Amino acid sequence: MAAAVVALARSRNLFAVIVLGGIYSFLMATVLVALDAVDVAMTEASVGAGMSTVLLLAALYLCKGEEAKPVRKPWLSLAAATMVGGVLVYGTLGLPAFSDPDSPIHVHVAPRYLNDALKETGVPNVVTAVLASYRGYDTLGETTVVFTAGAGVIALLRRRRRDARKEDVS
Amino acid sequence: MRHDLVLRVIAKILIPFILLFAVYVQFHGDYGPGGGFQAGVIVAAGIIFHGIIFGLETTRRVVPSALVETMLAAGVLIYAGVGVAGILLGGNYLDYFVLSADPVAGQHRGIFWVEVGVAVTVAGVMLKIFYMFGGRGQDPE
Numbered sequence: 001m002a003a004a005v006v007a008l009a010r011s012r013n014l015f016a017v018i019v020l021g022g023i024y025s026f027l028m029a030t031v032l033v034a035l036d037a038v039d040v041a042m043t044e045a046s047v048g049a050g051m052s053t054v055l056l057l058a059a060l061y062l063c064k065g066e067e068a069k070p071v072r073k074p075w076l077s078l079a080a081a082t083m084v085g086g087v088l089v090y091g092t093l094g095l096p097a098f099s100d101p102d103s104p105i106h107v108h109v110a111p112r113y114l115n116d117a118l119k120e121t122g123v124p125n126v127v128t129a130v131l132a133s134y135r136g137y138d139t140l141g142e143t144t145v146v147f148t149a150g151a152g153v154i155a156l157l158r159r160r161r162r163d164a165r166k167e168d169v170s
Numbered sequence: 171m172r173h174d175l176v177l178r179v180i181a182k183i184l185i186p187f188i189l190l191f192a193v194y195v196q197f198h199g200d201y202g203p204g205g206g207f208q209a210g211v212i213v214a215a216g217i218i219f220h221g222i223i224f225g226l227e228t229t230r231r232v233v234p235s236a237l238v239e240t241m242l243a244a245g246v247l248i249y250a251g252v253g254v255a256g257i258l259l260g261g262n263y264l265d266y267f268v269l270s271a272d273p274v275a276g277q278h279r280g281i282f283w284v285e286v287g288v289a290v291t292v293a294g295v296m297l298k299i300f301y302m303f304g305g306r307g308q309d310p311e
Binding site: 038039041042043046047050051054055058059062119120121123124125127128129131132133136137139140142143144146147149150151153154157158 | 195199200201202203204205206207208211212214215218222239242243245246249250253264266273274277278280281284285287288291292294295296298299300302303304
């Protein structure tokens with residue numbers, strides 16, 4: 001994954017960048033499988049590696065395949081990114097150890113989900129039970145966000161088309 | 171790409187299986203990994219695959235733009251409708267226990283329809299974005 005990221009940052013050919021992005025997503029999906037998060041891995045593989053790659057290729061079809069050389073060296077951005085990364089790493093030091101059974105997230109509602117989800121919802125996949133039932137409002141919100149994204153794309157691109165037609169007439 | 175025989179034949183063989191897999195992911199989401207989001211994306215991927223191989227115009231005939239736009243809103247409405255159905259049957263919003271005489275079966279039913287709503291919206295949005303980007307600069311429509 002580190003190699004993919006370095007190649008991503010160095011490459012100037014946008015086609016290569018898109019393919020490398022897909023490779024990165026697939027590697028991320030395998031990491032998630034290794035962490036036993038199969039649902040998330042599936043989403044990452046289909047959305048990150050599949051759908052984004054296709055949409056980016058469609059966007060690439062509309063523009064040039066080479067990234068322009070930056071006007072000046074982005075040292076300031078590099079410094080800011082390093083600093084934010086450092087702060088985030090410093091923040092992780094305060095988190096409980098990985099797979100610690102006594103960490104707060106594992107003693108709050110998770111035991112109830114794991115123990116009672118099958119009895120209460122009749123759905124063996126706890127992820128689905130939490131997503132659709134216990135956290136139903138959140139998922140409704142997410143669906144609305146997806147809908148809003150689609151509506152936004154329609155609103156933006158369609159108006160431009162109508163404007164172009166108006167100019168043709170006048 | 172229109173004249174690429176191998177691609178066209180392979181696509182014709184593969185697309186039904188992609189769609190079938192999406193249906194499996196959708197309805198088996200209760201028992202294994204999967205669910206509405208993943209199934210919706212896989213459906214859209216299958217149709218976009220069709221669009222890339224056979225051209226956008228052919229795909230627009232198979233899956234019309236109007237249908238895609240309807241799907242966009244219908245999914246959210248199905249999801250919200252499940253919530254309203256909960257209210258009408260005497261529970262809270264998005265309360266699935268009242269959807270059936272047996273509370274557990276009610277939960278199952280609620281989750282099923284909610285997942286259907288998610289899948290429909292996700293597939294609709296993905297296809298719409300693809301249509302919008304793919305159609306730019308080609309047809310004045």
